[in-house]
Amino acid sequence: MTDTRFEVDERERGAGRVIGRLPKGCRRLPWRLGGALALLGALAVLVGVVQPARAELRIDITRGQVEPLPIAIADFYGTTPETTELGARLAAVIAGNLERSGLFRPIDSKAFIQKPEAMLVQPRFSDWRVINAQALVTGRVRLDAGGRLRVEFRLWDVFSEVHLLGLRLASIEDAWRRVGHKVSDAIYERLTGEKGYFDTRIVYISETGPANERVKRLALMDQDGENLRYLSGGQHLVLTPRFSPTAQEITYLSYERGQPRVYLRNIDTGQHEVLGDFPGMTFAPRFSPDGNNVIMTLARNGNSEIYEMDLRTRKIAQLTRNPAIDTAPSYSPDGKDVVFESDRGGSQQIYVMRREGGGARRITFGRGRYGTPVWSPRGDLIAFTKSNRGRFFIGVIRPDGTGERLLSEEFLVEGPTWAPNGRVLMFFRQGTRNPDSAELVTIDVTGHNERILFTATAASDPAWSPLIP
Amino acid sequence: MRIKWIVPLAALVILAACESTPEETASTTGEGATVQEAPAVVETAPVETDISAVDASGPIPGTQEDLVQNVGDRVFFSYDSAVLSPEARQTLERQVEWMKLFPSVVVTIEGHCDERGTREYNLALGERRASAVKNYMSALGISPGRLTTISYGKERPYALGHNEEGWQLNRRGVSVVN
Missing domain, CATH: 3.30.1330.60 (OmpA-like domain)
Incomplete structure (x- = not known):
């Protein structure tokens, strides 16, 4: 894994806003080219001179329907056929990410006037103003003597002629897509003020075969649907995978030993073990925010209760005591509370209790049934599945039970999961037109920008990873 | 005298199998089958061999x-x-x-x-x-x-x-x- 770790060097110029820093271990200075540093120095002077008074280029993502920002993403400049090709692919990955976010409108590169090699020092902004680009991304790519990929990019405010951001990244060549995702995250963060969510993965259940003999497999892919990898072979029914906070492990339900049990699995080594091996059935697992615990449901004699397991000691603590169905628990991001569903009041509804159990209070009171609560990583909202009068909905509600909003509706929509920045939700959908084939869908928490995320097979039970360390 | 059992038993078996969809199957498949089966049993063979034939074609007791x-x-x-x-x-x-x-x-x-x-x-x-x-x-x-x-x-x-x-x-x- 050390090989794919990224080295990032921040080169902040111009507007003077510091972008979010990566974890300390990742901050190194890989770029040893004195020439490049000298170039940067010259550039700083140039940019310092041009400082027109103008509102800062910024996207407000809390507003719902926003006019996408026109952005030009030039192919990253390479000096060999191989790096030229890589530079074009990187630009395509970045454009794809930004376009799908709904906040950006990448401009067709056919309209570009200035060529990549001409922008090594500074773009000719008038060429970009002509095509109405408000932001411009330029970059260069090379392979060093050791074969490592070295990428440098800059983000420019075309109208203010200001350099907003500059970053250098290094990785093994095979991880070039991740470089593109990291660049996308940096651009997103610089222009929205929020963390990005592009260098992330989705674990989900791939579905094939007829409904009564469905084959379900654990599948893993990048957030944009690329790099698909199957983690299980389909011999055993598997359901509801969820990521650990390091994105290195998943916990899920498997019928591998006949009885449904909660498992823990390392996604790189494939090693897996039963976590909840108790009489009865264990299911509905999720990691605690610190990764030290897994919360799950244990069902025995017709009664489902929520338990927390300490992963180090493997000891369990019972959090609910109720003859009703208590299941689908999810931690608050501060780890102090747990949201879950229960039919203790007569029908399936959402409750919040203290992490150690007790103090449960119901937060959903609308018509219909509410389930699958998932706490946003920001802490401000809880996403849920609702069903009422034969229709299903994905919605959000504040932890105090106010502000319920429904975002999506279909014959079946279920199982929301949050992007790590808490701005986008993913869920699965079985539409009226093709109810046998589940698909993954993303939507902004504002309710806008609903899109299908295309997958190789039918797909359900998605879980969004945190930003990959 | 055992023959008398066969027809109602066959009907019972079929009805039980069709329990999940009573309206449709009991009136068509069920009755149709009993009408067809009754003469076949009576005409083809002596009592003893016929009974053993029914047993052999039926499920083994104690199985699914x-x-x-x-x-x-x-x-x-x-x-x-x-x-x-x-x-x-x-x-x-x-x-x-x-x-x-x-x-x-x-x-x-x-x-x-x-x-x-x-x-x-x-x-x-x-x-x-x-x-x-x-x-x-x-x-x-x-x-x-x-x-x-x-x-x-x-x-x-x-x-x-x-x-x-x-x-x-x-x-x-x-x-x-x-």
Whole structure:
């Protein structure tokens, strides 16, 4: 894994806003080219001179329907056929990410006037103003003597002629897509003020075969649907995978030993073990925010209760005591509370209790049934599945039970999961037109920008990873 | 005199097998089959060979086929409910009598749900349904050690239609001989 770790060097110029820093271990200075540093120095002077008074280029993502920002993403400049090709692919990955976010409108590169090699020092902004680009991304790519990929990019405010951001990244060549995702995250963060969510993965259940003999497999892919990898072979029914906070492990339900049990699995080594091996059935697992615990449901004699397991000691603590169905628990991001569903009041509804159990209070009171609560990583909202009068909905509600909003509706929509920045939700959908084939869908928490995320097979039970360390 | 048993028994067997869809099958397949079968039995062979032929073509006693054809392997539930209906209790009472005939038989009770609930809730509901079946049967004298439960939630539908007819057949508890 050390090989794919990224080295990032921040080169902040111009507007003077510091972008979010990566974890300390990742901050190194890989770029040893004195020439490049000298170039940067010259550039700083140039940019310092041009400082027109103008509102800062910024996207407000809390507003719902926003006019996408026109952005030009030039192919990253390479000096060999191989790096030229890589530079074009990187630009395509970045454009794809930004376009799908709904906040950006990448401009067709056919309209570009200035060529990549001409922008090594500074773009000719008038060429970009002509095509109405408000932001411009330029970059260069090379392979060093050791074969490592070295990428440098800059983000420019075309109208203010200001350099907003500059970053250098290094990785093994095979991880070039991740470089593109990291660049996308940096651009997103610089222009929205929020963390990005592009260098992330989705674990989900791939579905094939007829409904009564469905084959379900654990599948893993990048957030944009690329790099698909199957983690299980389909011999055993598997359901509801969820990521650990390091994105290195998943916990899920498997019928591998006949009885449904909660498992823990390392996604790189494939090693897996039963976590909840108790009489009865264990299911509905999720990691605690610190990764030290897994919360799950244990069902025995017709009664489902929520338990927390300490992963180090493997000891369990019972959090609910109720003859009703208590299941689908999810931690608050501060780890102090747990949201879950229960039919203790007569029908399936959402409750919040203290992490150690007790103090449960119901937060959903609308018509219909509410389930699958998932706490946003920001802490401000809880996403849920609702069903009422034969229709299903994905919605959000504040932890105090106010502000319920429904975002999506279909014959079946279920199982929301949050992007790590808490701005986008993913869920699965079985539409009226093709109810046998589940698909993954993303939507902004504002309710806008609903899109299908295309997958190789039918797909359900998605879980969004945190930003990959 | 044994011949007299064959016709009603055949009808009974077919009716039991068709329990899940009474309106359609009992009146067509069921009666049609009895009418066709009766002359064939009478005309073809002497009494003794005929009886042995029926036995050989029927399911082996104490097997899943025997349970399905002669007893009924499943009970049905209302939406979002694990309450046993009078009809379901009758089926389970027959299952209990049958299990008492075959003391070595061990059964897994599967709890299933329709697709109109969320996945994890349905896993819990399926477990609740399977447990309701188990508890009723053990109350009638079957050792709990002969009855294990498993929930499949909405993962293994029997009927494939996305409509109430299909959902009724999928909200079920099924006894499976191990």
